[in-house]
Amino acid sequence: MSFTANRLLLFGATGDLAQRMLLPSLCALHADKLVAEDLQIIGTARQDFDDAGFRNFARAALEKFLPADRRGSMGTFLNRLHYQPLDANDLAGFTALSAKVGPIDDGLAIFLSTAPSLFEATIAGLSAGGLTGDKVRIGLEKPLGTDFQSSCEINDAVARAFPEDRTFRIDHYLGKETVQNLLALRFANILFEPLWNAAHIDHVQITVAETVGLEGRVGFYDGAGALRDMVQNHMLQLLALVAMEPPANYNATAIRDEKVKVLRALRLIDPSETVTGQYRAGAIIGQPVPGYDEELGKPSDTETFVAIKAHLDNWRWKGVPFYLRTGKRMPQRKTEIVVQFRHVPHSIFAGKGARSVPNRLVIGIQPEENITLSLMAKVPGLDRDGIRLREVPLDIAMADAFAGPNKRIAYERLLLDLIEGDQTLFVRRDEVEAQWDWIDGIRASWTEHDLKPKPYAAGTWGPSASIALTERDGVHWHE
Numbered sequence: 483m484s485f486t487a488n489r490l491l492l493f494g495a496t497g498d499l500a501q502r503m504l505l506p507s508l509c510a511l512h513a514d515k516l517v518a519e520d521l522q523i524i525g526t527a528r529q530d531f532d533d534a535g536f537r538n539f540a541r542a543a544l545e546k547f548l549p550a551d552r553r554g555s556m557g558t559f560l561n562r563l564h565y566q567p568l569d570a571n572d573l574a575g576f577t578a579l580s581a582k583v584g585p586i587d588d589g590l591a592i593f594l595s596t597a598p599s600l601f602e603a604t605i606a607g608l609s610a611g612g613l614t615g616d617k618v619r620i621g622l623e624k625p626l627g628t629d630f631q632s633s634c635e636i637n638d639a640v641a642r643a644f645p646e647d648r649t650f651r652i653d654h655y656l657g658k659e660t661v662q663n664l665l666a667l668r669f670a671n672i673l674f675e676p677l678w679n680a681a682h683i684d685h686v687q688i689t690v691a692e693t694v695g696l697e698g699r700v701g702f703y704d705g706a707g708a709l710r711d712m713v714q715n716h717m718l719q720l721l722a723l724v725a726m727e728p729p730a731n732y733n734a735t736a737i738r739d740e741k742v743k744v745l746r747a748l749r750l751i752d753p754s755e756t757v758t759g760q761y762r763a764g765a766i767i768g769q770p771v772p773g774y775d776e777e778l779g780k781p782s783d784t785e786t787f788v789a790i791k792a793h794l795d796n797w798r799w800k801g802v803p804f805y806l807r808t809g810k811r812m813p814q815r816k817t818e819i820v821v822q823f824r825h826v827p828h829s830i831f832a833g834k835g836a837r838s839v840p841n842r843l844v845i846g847i848q849p850e851e852n853i854t855l856s857l858m859a860k861v862p863g864l865d866r867d868g869i870r871l872r873e874v875p876l877d878i879a880m881a882d883a884f885a886g887p888n889k890r891i892a893y894e895r896l897l898l899d900l901i902e903g904d905q906t907l908f909v910r911r912d913e914v915e916a917q918w919d920w921i922d923g924i925r926a927s928w929t930e931h932d933l934k935p936k937p938y939a940a941g942t943w944g945p946s947a948s949i950a951l952t953e954r955d956g957v958h959w960h961e
């Protein structure tokens with residue numbers, strides 16, 4: 483049922499995500515008058531605030547995390563905020579929460595920004611408190627489980643109260659402009675789609691590199707590792723958007739139908755096609771940093787780096803490797819997709835001594851949003867000694883091309899879509915399950931072969947085996 487919620491109930495309202503992303507995003511939406519005047523936001527967590535206390539808390543978060551030029555309407559935004567203390571494990575407490583939320587006939591959007599271990603109790607409480615029904619939808623933060631089985635358990639618990647069309651699974655990468663732009667690039671231009679296949683594309687690289695280490699996520703990260711923290715969700719979503727068939731329409735069903743087909747076509751990986759690593763002490767931008775085991779305070783077999791040569795067993799991508807790589811304590815922070823085209827079938831310039839390099843499309847997602855297509859061009863001259871060709875970039879820096887509109891936080895888009903009920907940029911259950919299915923296969927093969935992460939120095943691009951993974955195919959990582 484389509485409705486725009488006029489109540490937003492935020493679980494985990496005092497948490498890190500709420501402070502850094504959710505409250506700033508909501509304030510920005512308010513400032514730009516993108517949410518209805520009557521939208522009320524009710525925060526909840528165990529911390530004992532009243533409305534005024536929570537507003538002060540939110541003000542401090544906004545002053546810290548929202549750029550000064552976007553804080554203009556902060557005062558009126560704070561008036562929208564309310565707060566009800568609640569331990570999500572306390573079923574009886576949901577009655578008071580329900581009273582605080584008030585009537586939900588005009589629509590309620592709930593966002594669970596809490597550990598998934600609380601989801602089951604929260605859903606039971608929402609049901610007991612009358613905070614479910616046709617006019618209620620729910621948004622869920624990752625991680626949705628740690629494997630296929632646990633993700634099914636979470637999804638089953640949610641499904642007891644919320645049908646799929648009112649369940650919004652967040653992968654915040656889908657809220658990023660450049661990620662959505664991938665669809666525009668592929669399907670709003672005639673140039674790329676005829677070439678977007680194994681006949682013309684040699685390989686694809688997807689890199690998500692972080693310079694940070696554990697960052698206080700000790701308890702969570704050591705139980706997860708790079709494969710589950712990054713590849714299972716964000717990187718597979720990027721891969722699906724790169725590889726999917728053209729959907730017939732821009733809508734939730736059409737797009738998600740195409741993505742899930744890609745995810746189901748992922749071939750089970752042979753362990754020789756993966757490399758795992760764990761950072762040791764090193765230096766990031768000249769600053770010494772400790773190793774993972776030192777940050778953790780104990781030895782661990784958790785991977786902080788993973789590189790994978792993935793394959794899609796379908797007609798379009800037969801024989802095209804998708805090299806995925808993600809790690810912590812890399813030399814630079816960047817998320818990018820590289821589409822490497824093949825050589826021209828015959829170079830008319832070879833006889834003139836010219837060397838030509840195949841075209842490459844680089845889609846930068848983080849920290850800068852830009853799209854670069856490298857083309858061959860002739861170096862100007864009279865060519866007495868032969869023709870020289872050189873790669874020249876055709877650059878679209880999104881910030882320059884679209885100067886003016888505010889650069890939005892991914893969560894602004896996702897929260898607005900949750901409030902208004904558009905599921906296009908949310909992950910459907912079958913996608914999550916296909917993702918876990920593939921990841922579980924990789925983890926099982928690591929266990930079977932007793933694969934342990936190889937050490938790499940902080941500030942490098944991972945273990946040397948990661949370089950060998952591509953070099954043996956004659957491919958270099960794009961750095």
Ligand code: NAP
Binds near residue numbers: 529568600623625
């Ligand atoms: P966090 O800082 O630990 O916050 C957790 C929130 O849950 C707090 O508001 C906490 O408040 C509340 N909470 C804990 N136990 C509770 C209980 N029994 N009943 C009710 N509320 C309870 O975590 P976070 O970093 O904000 O992350 C929230 C979720 O988003 C997690 O699942 C995380 O994995 C995911 N996530 C976070 C990020 C990020 O950048 N932070 C990114 C992606 C996904 P009280 O202690 O006052 O109850």
